[in-house]
Amino acid sequence: MSSYPFHDVEKYWQSYWAERNTFATPNDTSKPKYYVLDMFPYPSGAGLHIGHPEGYTATDIIARYKRMKGFNVLHPMGWDAFGLPTERYSMTTGIHPSVATANNVATFKRQLSMLGFGYDWNREINTTLPEYYKWTQWMFLLLYNSWYDESLRKARPIEELQIPEGTDDVEKFRDEHRLAYIAMIPVNWCEELGTVLANEEVDEWTGKGYTVERRPMRQWMLRITKYADRLLDDLQFVDWVQSTKEMQEHWIGKSEGAEIEFPILGTEDTVRVFTTRPDTVFGATYLVLAPEHPFVTDIVTEEQQEAVKEYQHAAVLKSDLERTGLAKEKTGVFTGGFALNPASGEMIQVWIADYVLAHYGTGAIMAVPGHDERDHEFATQFGLPIIQVVAPPDGSVLDINESAFTENGISMDSQNAELKLTGLTTSEAKKEITQWLERKGIGKKTIQFKLRDWLFSRQRYWGEPIPIIFFEDGTKRALTPDELPLMLPDVADFKPAGTGESALATVESWVNFIDPKTGKRARYETNTMPQWAGSCWYYLRFADPHNNERFVGNDIEKYWMGTEPNSGGVDLYVGGAEHAVLHLLYARFWHKVLFDYGYVSTKEPFQKLFHQGLILGEDGEKMSKSRGNVVNPDDIVAEHGADALRLFEMFLGPLEATKPWSSKGIDGVVRFLNRSWRLMMTEDRTLSPNVQDIPLTDEQNRMLNATIKKIGEDIEQLSFNTAIAQMMMFVNEFTSAEIKPRSAMEKYVLCLASFAPHIAEELWKALGHTSSVALESFPSFDERALVQDTIEIVLQVNSKIRGKANAPAEATQDELEQIALANADVQKHIEGKDIKKKIIVPGKLVNFIVG
């Protein structure tokens, strides 16, 4: 028996869908909406890999199922096409990135169509097209033209920023408050690439043998830190994988503590430190400043001058990685200066050490070696005093020179004339000391975040130009919305200028010009935006992709994203866990800015988030060319068909699990599809005469209804592997029937349709239907068909299974007991013994405890 003609069938239905626009999604507000989104791909030259269809099949099943359940489903696809790989390809081949991108997009689109995904291609978007990046630039301007009002906890137009009396440079004051701003900050400069790398990119390139050093450069930054608390708080509104929420929480890194001022001896200066354990201030036996701390030069004594300089110099040369990474050995230098512990009144040494980070807190710490492991290690190494000021709550005694006691406990030896912490619990002591500090005006309660502002500029050609103009006189202006898009000029050479600027700096005709609005000689910003920019808001554009007046129309946004601020957004967002922090955090940030201006209606962009697991090579290793274990979807489709690939990727295991590919395993789903086909088709592709209008047996009816029920439930739970197992059971059951009841076959095809749409369409047509199965309703099931009159119950003696018996489903405990006692196997085991206890669970089991 040959296999079903999947080549013809799949090709036929793909063109059928395309010609009839089967999956066109109207903005039809009369129906409930369902928005299901994949993280849109970067169209690489290599084409789709086998991992892409995993998430895409899952969302396609959901989309098709929800459509059959009566929803208006938005299930779009587009291209996140700016970025370094294409630019590097262009550098070596001379092929323009826009041409390379178009080619790659064509390949991806062909492959996606080949897999039968039901996208509305009228809504296709591409981040590299001017009609798209016009709005990315517009969003940048929105950020640039905004400041964050801490009291209202929202972004507001920069014109509404109150300028304090006596401010001479108003522009400078505004720049200091804009959500997009320029800063000189040390960045990861890679000489060979001639570009700055993001922190997350450093490993990738150093791994490839490139060297990366720290160099201060003029960079655009986004003030995401202003949103730290909201990004943290609003996680409560989303239905995400717990681990992803936690990763975001850790990334944002909120910690509560206090700032305390330590007077520097012999000066009027004070050093402010941040600590989460102000209750341990009596145990602060020295101070440590970050090597970059501005006070270092003031504090350092003549004798220590040279050593300090040398240490600072060494610290600057070290990369972040070297400073924090492998070398755990602590280093530091005494400045020669002393400070006063404001609580104990002790004179304490001031050191510099690179275990204190300049960019966190105040860039200075009070070292409490008795109750902080890092301080303990440092103090031990340099012979600094270690004292205990917190006792374990159980009153046990410990040797504080041996190791730090970092847990909460009871304060000890912590008092001065005005203040007594001794005897208080850690949380009481924190409150007490903070009040004292505030009363004295030498400290206050503070909250710190690990999150840092977003380095937003890249020295690359293939990205969105930043719409800012610089004038000769040192002033600048932002483009106005009517001047957008600021088009990326055509260039022949895509290499960075090598000066730390992008290739744009070498395009004389573009970069230098007379600004028509002001008549001044001007220069465009030559930095471009990072790849994250386009993906920060694309989910909104899918709702209204051709709108030239707005990035998304008001009503359309409200329909697809919802109007309830605390819920709503994209209903289901599926993508890799590698984007758990950055993409999702950045997109949430932009969304909140848009929310502050009323451009969007929900606080959060993505209501439910799901990460599909990785598909490994057959050897259980990550797929890679060098390992030679790469599976190409084109090959699989050619050999087994798209339905088989879709089904197999879903059958492999739970969607979220990492699981290996198996070339043998796919035979199982191929067989299943063939069995489904033969259930109702003849060899010559016509409906089998065995499909007839006959009633179902009770057993068949039960199987059919159980299948409908389970498939609906499993799809809702993204549990596709078990849904497929159920369909296999259905087919096994009906294969053995001589005559196949037509009604069961029809309902089965409707169940199969979301998973294997091509074969389902063909079967649906053979069953005599003239329209697409994709537009039919999902069958409902009859709960009554599922109830069984008699069920098998387990008979146990002393909790061991000794037999089984059929009992009426409604049997009472007494009846079950009688049935059990009548069972020969049970009798054998209870014979001559006392029944000490009876456990009878109706519908499940009877258990006699004998002795």
Next chain:
RNA sequence: GCCCGGGUGGCGAAAUCGGCAGACGCACAGGACUUAAAAUCCUGAGGUGUGUAAGCACCGUGUGGGUUCAAGUCCCACCCCGGGCACCA
């Protein structure tokens, strides 16, 4: 080091609330069809022991303990694998 997730047959896995462990599939074995093979259909199968056999007994969800009539599932301790963070005071 810290925070998550996970360990179930030869393999991928399944198992609402604690109630028949291993559904479904792969691979395997036997049978039917065939000159033969493939394909297909049917049947079998966690392991060990025992028996000619139907069967019977014991063991079994990473390890060790615990709770319970009953534990893959709950509790405690530990081991291993995957992911994330990593001097954030």
